[in-house]
Amino acid sequence: MQTTMMKVPLSLNHLLERAGRLFHGSQIVSRLPDKSLKRHSYAEFYRRTRALGAALQALGLRQGERVATLCWNHHAHLEGYFGIPAAGGVMHTLNLRLSPEEIGWIAADAQDRFLLVDDVLLPLYEKFKHLHAFEQVIVVPFSGAPVPPGFTDYEALLAGADADAFVYAPHQEDDPVAMCYTSGTTGRPKGVVYSHRSTVLHSLVGCLPDFTAVRGIDVVLPVTPMFHANSWGMPYIAVMMGAKLVFPGPHLHPDDLLDLITAEPPTLSLGVPTIWMTLIQAYDASLKAGSPNHGRWKLPEGMRSMVGGAAVPESLIRAFAAHGIWILQGWGMTETSPVGTLSYPTAALRGASEDERFRRAAMAGVPAPLVELRLRGDAGQDQPWDGQSVGELQVRGPFITGSYFQVGSPDDKFTPDGWLRTGDVATVDELGFMRIADRTKDLIKSGGEWISSVDLENALMAHSAVAEAAVIAIPDDKWGERPLACVVPKPGEQATPEALNQLLLSKGFAKWQLPERYEFIDAVPRTSTGKFWKLKLRERFSS
Numbered sequence: 072m073q074t075t076m077m078k079v080p081l082s083l084n085h086l087l088e089r090a091g092r093l094f095h096g097s098q099i100v101s102r103l104p105d106k107s108l109k110r111h112s113y114a115e116f117y118r119r120t121r122a123l124g125a126a127l128q129a130l131g132l133r134q135g136e137r138v139a140t141l142c143w144n145h146h147a148h149l150e151g152y153f154g155i156p157a158a159g160g161v162m163h164t165l166n167l168r169l170s171p172e173e174i175g176w177i178a179a180d181a182q183d184r185f186l187l188v189d190d191v192l193l194p195l196y197e198k199f200k201h202l203h204a205f206e207q208v209i210v211v212p213f214s215g216a217p218v219p220p221g222f223t224d225y226e227a228l229l230a231g232a233d234a235d236a237f238v239y240a241p242h243q244e245d246d247p248v249a250m251c252y253t254s255g256t257t258g259r260p261k262g263v264v265y266s267h268r269s270t271v272l273h274s275l276v277g278c279l280p281d282f283t284a285v286r287g288i289d290v291v292l293p294v295t296p297m298f299h300a301n302s303w304g305m306p307y308i309a310v311m312m313g314a315k316l317v318f319p320g321p322h323l324h325p326d327d328l329l330d331l332i333t334a335e336p337p338t339l340s341l342g343v344p345t346i347w348m349t350l351i352q353a354y355d356a357s358l359k360a361g362s363p364n365h366g367r368w369k370l371p372e373g374m375r376s377m378v379g380g381a382a383v384p385e386s387l388i389r390a391f392a393a394h395g396i397w398i399l400q401g402w403g404m405t406e407t408s409p410v411g412t413l414s415y416p417t418a419a420l421r422g423a424s425e426d427e428r429f430r431r432a433a434m435a436g437v438p439a440p441l442v443e444l445r446l447r448g449d450a451g452q453d454q455p456w457d458g459q460s461v462g463e464l465q466v467r468g469p470f471i472t473g474s475y476f477q478v479g480s481p482d483d484k485f486t487p488d489g490w491l492r493t494g495d496v497a498t499v500d501e502l503g504f505m506r507i508a509d510r511t512k513d514l515i516k517s518g519g520e521w522i523s524s525v526d527l528e529n530a531l532m533a534h535s536a537v538a539e540a541a542v543i544a545i546p547d548d549k550w551g552e553r554p555l556a557c558v559v560p561k562p563g564e565q566a567t568p569e570a571l572n573q574l575l576l577s578k579g580f581a582k583w584q585l586p587e588r589y590e591f592i593d594a595v596p597r598t599s600t601g602k603f604w605k606l607k608l609r610e611r612f613s614s
């Protein structure tokens with residue numbers, strides 16, 4: 072006998088219905104390839120999304136089949152986020168920054184049936200189409216040009232579908248809604264599949280006040296790509312709350328982002344640290360008299376910015392705070408939906424000094440509600456939460472993947488008792504604040520002692536002449552490995568190894584932890600998701 076609550080399955084469709092009913096007037100702004108802005112109301116989004124669902128069903132999409140997307144961040148991609156699962160399909164976001172060979176391999180591995188692609192990305196599609204035959208290629212006329220023959224026109228498809236007669240595909244809450252492949256920096260890319268249930272729970276947690284606190288009156292700028300890790304879940308969260316969305320389209324250069332931020336000031340923005348580093352440098356340079364961009368931009372005071380995907384240096388947090396913008400650091404992975412931890416002032420930090428708040432903001436933060444976290448040492452023992460003991464980070468929770476598409480739950484990814492092995496090495500302190508020391512493969516072991524590349528990088532990036540710094544291990548006959556620092560100086564500035572070492576010593580690094588060598592380079596190579604690509608640096612410098 073059921074004596075408790077109703078068993079109503081958690082469903083993304085509920086978020087869409089709610090948005091259609093409650094938030095008709097909210098706006099979705101998309102930057103088009105020609106840099107103009109296109110506006111849709113939520114009422115239009117709701118109708119178009121249901122039309123997409125109806126059209127996919129009319130094309131014969133069956134329950135659980137994958138519909139791939141190869142799109143920038145914009146309104147039509149958002150329609151895919153909801154319309155594909157509404158029809159019973161699984162939205163599979165393809166990462167347009169991967170090589171054509173990788174994209175083709177991933178589409179074939181996922182057995183994607185249909186593809187939704189931006190017209191401006193058709194040249195990329197042409198390069199991998201021999202690797203996987205989609206049954207139908209639906210082209211979003213994003214640039215406004217006519218869709219080339221041989222493809223299905225997205226707008227014509229929607230216009231021909233009956234949104235009013237659309238009926239949601241029946242589903243259970245554990246049925247899949249979306250999938251994303253890991254970027255494969257540590258092996259073959261693997262598909263992570265999200266469910267209605269995991270997505271709704273992640274969305275609820277994501278807008279808690281002690282989290283990103285997304286509200287209906289927010290204006291949200293997701294710079295994080297919708298083609299990787301669901302743009303940190305923000306499309307779902309924003310629609311759930313009816314927030315205004317501002318999508319940058321293909322224009323991610325700092326000048327373009329600053330133009331967009333000035334035109335449509337966000338109250339919340341999201342991106343990886345490398346994006347915000349270049350953006351704040353461009354902005355601060357524009358404030359100098361005589362700059363060609365003097366007076367062009369305005370950063371919105373009071374904006375929150377969620378930054379993660381890689382460690383966020385304290386210097387970056389302070390640089391934004393100087394303009395009244397607070398950075399919230401998060402940690403996560405494709406496997407964790409993706410937000411697993413967030414750094415915010417917890418109850419224990421009531422009355423903490425400003426310096427302490429900054430120090431905490433530069434950590435990966437505390438676990439989200441519903442996420443459990445533990446550290447395991449080399450011998451498999453539980454490591455204490457003392458801020459010192461290092462261990463492999465393992466996590467568990469209802470929005471953390473339990474397996475990979477077609478690969479299952481390999482031993483190197485899951486523990487026998489069912490926790491995800493993140494491949495990150497971390498410490499956790501008494502207050503539950505985590506600090507990522509490194510990814511396992513980036514750790515530097517010198518004379519039997521670990522050196523955290525992340526700590527060195529963050530300290531180096533606090534130097535006024537340093538734009539970026541990435542630290543890698545180089546082989547060393549005597550010590551096994553030693554740190555090598557690759558430093559990008561700010562334009563017109565010079566940083567010497569002596570000055571940088573002096574800075575590190577003043578920050579409490581021991582002599583043996585100082586970089587063995589400095590290389591001054593033009594730019595740190597980036598991965599497909601905009602993070603520092605240390606593999607490339609290792610290839611270049613390790614000999």
Ligand code: ADP
Nearest residue numbers: 254256379380381382401402403404405435507
């Ligand atoms: P990839 O980096 O291979 O593209 P993901 O996008 O899933 O894959 O990234 C997950 C990884 O990013 C984490 O395992 C961790 O190493 C790193 N990461 C994410 N957030 C942070 C953070 N706040 N601090 C340090 N590292 C982070």
